[in-house]
Amino acid sequence: MNPLHEARLSIRRELEAPPALRKFGSGWISGVLGLMLGLAALGSVVMLRFPGVFVMKESARLVAHPGFRTGMLALLVLAFLFSMLSLLLRPGKALGTAGMVAVLAAVSFGGPQAQAVTPDLTPLYFGLDFFVLRLLFTGFLFIPLETVFPHRAEQGIFRYEWREDLFYYLVSSMMVQVLTWLSFLPAQTLLAITSWSAFRAWVAALPFIVQFIAIMFLTDLVQYWVHRLFHRITALWRFHAVHHSAQAMDWIAGARMHFLEILVLRGTTVIPMIVLGFSQDAVNAYILVVYLYATFVHSNLGWKFGFLEKLLVTPRFHHWHHGIEKEAIDVNFAVHFPLLDKLFGTHHMPENGRWPEGYGISGHPVPKGYWRQFLHPFQRKKKGA
Ligand SMILES: [Zn+2]
Ligand SMILES: [Zn+2]
Secondary structure, rough: OOHHHHHHHHHHHHHOHHHHOOOOOOOOHHHHHHHHHHHHHHHHHHHOHHHHHHHOOHHHHHHHHHHHHHHHHHHHHHHHHHHHHHHHHHHOOOHHHHHHHHHHHHHOOOOOOOOOOOOOOOOOOOOOHHHHHHHHHHHHHHHHHHHHHHHHOOOOOOOHHHHHHHHHHHHHHHHHHHHHHHHHHHHHHHHHHOOOOHHHHHHHOOOOOHHHHHHHHHHHHHHHHHHHHHHHHHHHHHHHHHHHHHOOOOOOOHOOOHHHHHHHHHHHHHHHHHOOOOOOOHHHHHHHHHHHHHHHHHHHEEOOOOOOOHHHHOOOHHHHHOOOOOOHHOOOOOOOOOOHHHHOOOOOEEEOOOOOOEEOOOOOOOOHHHHHHHHHHHHOOOOOO
């Protein structure tokens, strides 16, 4: 067998190791950390080498800041130490070795001293920086929480189809420029052709918290109906079925969404926020919160929320939306306020704190893998699909 392929398989086997082989002290945690931080350092070298290609305009100054190189040195040192620890503790050496290789590769491509090799050729870029930051930031926030307070304790980080969902994460991060531009296009057009300046000035002058809650509510109202249409209309359902094909729920599962659905969903939900003239501060705060909130509602977190569960969407509420059983079909469309589902008759929250038995679509009609899922909605409907 191809040695590279073999190495990849053994790394994967190690990542997906059963719980008994992932215990504290087994060298698994240090191995995973070493590999992740090593890959993050390698990604940072690529950003320094090709800033015009792999760095978002918004974070170009951050990457150019001397602190970025210091941060990268810290990543390299930590990745080296964790990989070393894993090599010492763990009988299987795949994780530790892979972490070391990532560190070596990062250092040999220039490490913290890496210089840009190409000038900024085009205004186009891929958000590699966004991917690395997003993964580190969200991962370090959610992985410990899901480990300590899991809904399904046996699931683990590298669960069924984690690579597929990670690829969705990668694509939507790399395409951040085109996604952002296209998502705001309908709203910007509407903004330009309407002239409600007095009304907009009034909205922008409202207290921050009022604006924030109003954005949350209006966005969710639009999202509710767009989402319901995606379930209702067969042609649209074939796109949305991709999101529902996830059979494991956690912080990364929500990333599984067809590219066109992301565009339609974002393109429509940002309209009230932009057209009604909410202040930039409120809009920015909402974008950050909705990102974390979407991660949160998919996460494998077993927290009980008491009365809050009636007020705000929780993981259990959205997990019911993804449930595989009959009672979970076409329920819980809201992503912030369960009130919307109550108003429109689609609310489903079993009183006894029950969760769905499993996730996905009965019969699993959606094919496996990013590209086949990308093509799936465009292919002619086969029987039962
Ligand atoms: Zn849905
Ligand atoms: Zn979802």
